Amino acid sequence: MIFRQLFDGVSSTYTYLIASRAGGEALIIDPVLEKVERYLQLVRELDLKLVKAVDTHLHADHVTGLGALRDRTHCITVMGEQTHADVVSMRVAEGDQIDIAGLSLDVLYTPGHTDDSYCFLMEGRIFTGDTLLIRGTGRTDFQNGDARAQYKSIFGKLLKLPDETLVYPGHDYKGDTVSTIGEERRYNPRLQVSSPGEYAELMNNLKLANPKMMDVAVPTNMHVGLHQDEIARMGWAVSVAEAIGLMGRPEIALVDLREKSERLRHGGIPGALHAPYTQLQENIGAGGVLHELAAATGKQIVFYCAYGERSAMAVQAAQDAGLTSARHIEGGIDAWKKAGGPVLMG
Structure with a gap:
């Protein structure tokens, strides 16, 4: 399998390029607009055909690369069915699969960070977007976020996965690249709670500033459809x-x-x-x-x-x-x- 974890230093976003083999179909998760040329260069170098570009949710901290990749490669754009984006090629729901030749991602609906947040499970690894971070979790105070819903998503779905499942988040601000479900269960400070109410109290008192790109990224990312x-x-x-x-x-x-x-x-x-x-x-x-x-x-x-x-x-x-x-x-x-x-x- 071909697997690349790519990083955008401005928004601290991780993007993932995945294919089963050289010369085959590929998909990309959470692409950043400013990095599109780099992604396309890597696709060419690895002799891949980009067929699907996926966003875990409507991003507030960067402009998505979905539209640009679609325009350059004619790939299928994919988001969850709750997305507020105007048009994406394919909308997926809990229990669906995102398939490319040789690989399949199971779709998990994990609201909480936003109401359109999804995670994708593949061969012992989970791409968690902003739902579960390494030693943290995604904030829940905008875009119809809901701390109690996020608690259910994390404790009711993600933490039920095997301990050895690799966790690949959508962001990291400390330089960590990967964790496991077992590590996060034991050491993630936001998960050391005993109830949805305790988690909600913790999340509702973070008092975080809005993302710097929020006023630009959210409206832009809502209008990515092909004209x-x-x-x-x-x-x-x-x-x-x-x-x-x-x-x-x-x-x-x-x-x-x-x-x-x-x-x-x-x-x-x-x-x-x-x-x-x-x-x-x-x-x-x-x-x-x-x-x-x-x-x-x-x-x-x-x-x-x-x-x-x-x-x-x-x-x-x-x-x-x-x-x-x-x-x-x-x-x-x-x-x-x-x-x-x-x-x-x-």
Whole structure:
């Protein structure tokens, strides 16, 4: 496995780059905007393909690199379903998995630091974001933070993991890089409490100054979505109302770009083909399934995804590959459901 822990000295943020092998798919956790060029250089040097960029929560101390990495690599952006960000490609929930070739991260919802905080568990290590730090815990006094909720997240989920589980936090201010669940249970001063009330009293009396970047980072990080209006101006988009009218027409092929887990949880448009976004390039290239479908039958490809971000990138790639009739559904299945479009579950 390829594993790199990267550090931003300005915000004391740890970013993690992970892949199962050289030449394979990679994901990155909690990227910082100012470090994007460094991440991309490392991806090239390690011969990796960045396919997913993940944030543990909406950050207040730095501007996320999610949008920039998406724009540079066409990767899938991922956050928890409670996120206040305008658009991310994929929203995950407790019990989901974030998959890349050869690796899988289990998704744990761990509110408390913020109401959209998540941790990710993988092969004996847990990426804790700002929920659990080394000899500390994330503050709970803004962004709908809740000390009692954080107590439940830490004591009810994280501390139930095996003692030897490696803890990789989202920040460290003392130079520590890794800990274990057992160490934190024994030596973390904020965890030496006997009740949620005692923990809440401790956290509610920290009297910390706001993060220096908070007024800039929070509003910026809430607007990281791909601007789908540019795709619409090119004439490559259809509204939900138009898309509902296309259902069942023989010259139309609706293509669902989401992953299997998303389809199972949220349902799909009846009659749509499934061609995951991660396989897009091979599917639209010469000899690919979608390329041949369009060439052999003359069908118009109409992509959709969860919120329109993946499908907007897909229609641009399809146009570049010569599928000039390709379109996408603005707003994805989220907009489709809101408009009352039919959905097939399972």
